[in-house]
Amino acid sequence: MSEPDETRVNGQLFTCPACGNHMLEEVMVDVTQSANIVDVVGDAEAADPEYSATVSDGGVLDRIQCLYCGHVVVSDEDGPDLFERLTVLAKDWTQPVSEES
Numbered sequence: 001m002s003e004p005d006e007t008r009v010n011g012q013l014f015t016c017p018a019c020g021n022h023m024l025e026e027v028m029v030d031v032t033q034s035a036n037i038v039d040v041v042g043d044a045e046a047a048d049p050e051y052s053a054t055v056s057d058g059g060v061l062d063r064i065q066c067l068y069c070g071h072v073v074v075s076d077e078d079g080p081d082l083f084e085r086l087t088v089l090a091k092d093w094t095q096p097v098s099e100e101s
């Protein structure tokens with residue numbers, strides 16, 4: 001039903017220092033995306049396509065950031081190994097006291 005809304009790196013829960021949420025997203029640039037069109041409803045003024053599968057091709061990983069506020073955690077400006085640097089950063093993340101498993 002609901003999608004997971006937290007990111008773990010080597011088991012460490014990400015907590016955004018700016019907004020306190022826990023979900024990271026990767027942002028890619030220069031991507032070519034194609035999508036299967038399954039249905040189109042509309043007229044000459046407005047039309048609304050419905051898609052099934054989407055495929056992304058190419059692209060460069062630009063940054064990894066907070067899903068909610070856009071706080072950039074690692075950026076391509078600092079070097080290409082974003083996920084490797086993320087694992088290094090995660091060593092300093094502490095689990096929230098209130099978390100229950």
Ligand SMILES: [Zn+2]
Pocket residue numbers: 016017018019020021066067068069070071
């Ligand atoms: Zn945030």
